[in-house]
Amino acid sequence: MxxxxxxxxxxxxxxxxxxxxxxxxxxxxxxxxxxxxxxxxxxxxxxxxxxxxxxxxxxxxxxxxxxxxxxxxxxxxxxxxxxxxxxxxxxxxxxxxxxxxxxxxxxxxxxxxxxxxxxxxxxxxxxxxxxxxxxxxxxxQVSDVSRLDEAILYVNEGDKIHRDHAQVFNRLMQAGQTRRFAYDCYPHALLAAGYVDAVVDYDLQPYDYLALHPLIEAAGGVITDWKGHPLTLQSDGAVVSAATPELHAQVLELLAI
Incomplete structure (x- = not known):
């Protein structure tokens, strides 16, 4: 190594x-x-x-x-x-x-x-x-926000989430203190720097999410798939990152399919 x-x-x-x-x-x-x-x-x-x-x-x-x-x-x-x-x-x-x-x-x-x-x-x-x-x-380092109703939440690939999981999309639209739509890697990077508290992402490839994993964890945050499993080369491309374990758990509840 x-x-x-x-x-x-x-x-x-x-x-x-x-x-x-x-x-x-x-x-x-x-x-x-x-x-x-x-x-x-x-x-x-x-x-x-x-x-x-x-x-x-x-x-x-x-x-x-x-x-x-x-x-x-x-x-x-x-x-x-x-x-x-x-x-x-x-x-x-x-x-x-x-x-x-x-x-x-x-x-x-x-x-x-x-x-x-x-x-x-x-x-x-x-x-x-x-x-x-x-x-x-x-x-x-990431923020210390642990409550979803106080969180800045970014939703990446919102059009695809709405197309494939309308109920999840509707729940996301009711969540967070502030919501923004976006695409690609920058919201996750902003989370690592403490400016964003949670990011929901979808339909990614390994080259889209594997770099995010060590960055967010090294900054003190949590990143998994939508079921809470660790990200690997074989993950399905549905990703959620959050500043704290408490916040991550609350976002996972919204993503239950």
Whole structure:
């Protein structure tokens, strides 16, 4: 297993590379394709993942890599880097700055590090198991809110939740002191920094949620699937994060299907 300091040094270097590549394309001329699920892929997605993979091949040639665009290489079977080159491609291609870059490192299936970088905002959130969480190098932690009626609640992918689980959506619309609709990784990062108290998310892939797991836990929060189970490569993509165990338990009650 890599030590925490080494992991963090390489993660920050990778985040810098990803940000620089993404910003070369942001609000520029984009070549856009659509996947079979109709989600857009830009030249920027492919360029970011390519450069990150190049770095990982140079420094960790035996490690596995799982990226959104190029799929999975198993490597040594113990170490795995998980990449979402641009989390929020629809935001990116429409000039909206709330797109991110996500990076996770797993050892023997357990997440050890998570990075959320917001290139257009010049913000990098890092969480390392056993070492805490930071934003641009400064320590961060979750809020101490433990009551749902006092919580700032973000609902990600609300249209999909409404489509598939109308009763859950209706319960969420009655919950929290403040509610906001959003997409992608930034609400979870804001939770790690103490600005948001709970986030409900849905229909995610491993490269969407694995980086969030160590970041939020390192900041003192809780993140699981909607049934309260730990997140793994095999999770179903329904995710809930919260600042405190008490708040997490109350949100889980709303999500019972």
């Amino acid at each position: 890599l030590d925490a300091t080494t992991l963090e040094v390489h993660a920050k270097a990778i985040a810098d590379i990803a940000s620089q590549v993404a910003m070369r394309y942001f609000r520029g001329s984009l070549g856009i394709e659509f996947k079979q699920d109709e989600s857009p892929v830009t030249q920027a997605d492919k360029a970011v993942e390519s450069e990150v993979r190049r770095y990982l091949r140079q420094h960790f040639p035996d490690h596995g890599v799982f990226g959104e665009e190029e799929g999975q290489d198993t490597g040594d079977g113990r170490h795995m880097w998980v990449i979402d080159p641009i989390d929020g491609t629809r935001s990116f291609l429409s000039g909206h700055p709330l797109f991110g870059f996500l990076l996770a490192h797993l050892c023997d299936g357990q997440t050890q590090l998570g990075v959320v970088t917001m290139p257009a905002l010049q913000e990098t959130f890092v969480g390392v198991r056993g070492k805490g969480a930071s934003l641009n190098g400064k320590p961060i």
